[in-house]
Amino acid sequence: LHTSVLYSLSIFIMKDDNEALTLNSKRSKTLILCCDLFTDKPSPVCDEAWERHGEKQYYFSTFKSSWNIGRRFCKEFGADLVKIDSEEEQRFLLNKVKDIMTKDEDKFWIGLTDSKTEGKWVWVDGSPLKKRNMEPDNWTGEDPDGEDCVRMGELGPVTKLNRWLDKTCKMAQRSICEKPAKRRQ
Numbered sequence: 001l002h003t004s005v006l007y008s009l010s011i012f013i014m015k016d017d018n019e020a021l022t023l024n025s026k027r028s029k030t031l032i033l034c035c036d037l038f039t040d041k042p043s044p045v046c047d048e049a050w051e052r053h054g055e056k057q058y059y060f061s062t063f064k065s066s067w068n069i070g071r072r073f074c075k076e077f078g079a080d081l082v083k084i085d086s087e088e089e090q091r092f093l094l095n096k097v098k099d100i101m102t103k104d105e106d107k108f109w110i111g112l113t114d115s116k117t118e119g120k121w122v123w124v125d126g127s128p129l130k131k132r133n134m135e136p137d138n139w140t141g142e143d144p145d146g147e148d149c150v151r152m153g154e155l156g157p158v159t160k161l162n163r164w165l166d167k168t169c170k171m172a173q174r175s176i177c178e179k180p181a182k183r184r185q
Contacts, residue, residue, distance in 0.1 A: 052181050053092050058082065059177040060100055060108065067149035070109045070175030071124065079179035081111030083123040093176065094163060097153040100174075107153035109175040112164065115148040152176075 050057040059079065061070065071081050084090050097108050111124035121129035147166035151173050154163045167173070 050179075051096070053089070055181050056089075056178055057181045058093070058096070060096065061175040061177070064172035064174055066172065067109050067113070067169040067175075070173070071111070074175060074177035077177060077179070079177040080124045081109055082176040082178040083111045083125055083127070093152065094154065097176070098155060101153050101155055104155050107151040107165070107167075107173050109149060109151050109173050110164070111178075112150035113148055113169070114166075115169060118146065118148075121150075 050059050059074070059077065061073065065073065067081075074080050082093065084093065101107070112121055112129060113124075114121045116122070123129070147168055149169035149171075150164050150166050151171075152164050
């Protein structure tokens with residue numbers, strides 16, 4: 001009996017300038033380990049690591065990185081940073097990140113940015129943000145380039161759904177990856 005398992009191994013090496021080097025390797029006749037070696041949680045290469053909700057599935061990263069590296073990480077798995085399409089999806093995500101967060105600054109990058117045109121907030125798929133309250137506001141107190149990337153998360157009960165906060169894209173945060181859910185068989 002001959003069994004061949006094909007896998008893709010992605011290693012992200014952080015450099016001081018917040019860039020990542022991605023090394024991809026394909027091998028056969030190797031069994032894939034469906035576990036993150038640092039956290040004992042399922043690896044994003046395995047379906048168990050993705051949480052299904054409706055027609056989408058989500059991966060909540062276990063490491064912190066800049067917005068750009070978080071997005072690149074998601075793309076390695078056929079996903080992108082999350083685009084929030086409904087109040088119901090927002091409520092689901094807020095409840096999930098609340099359960100994962102250990103402190104108030106332990107927030108998650110989402111796929112919303114105004115890095116191309118200041119003040120024009122767009123999702124990673126190019127669609128514009130339809131409704132906006134006080135945030136995102138592009139405060140320049142921490143970074144003279146402003147705050148061009150959006151994160152979410154709040155400890156405690158979920159009372160407000162408009163909990164998106166812009167921050168410098170260089171800030172290390174966790175990320176929420178999103179991709180279409182696989183059809184159930």
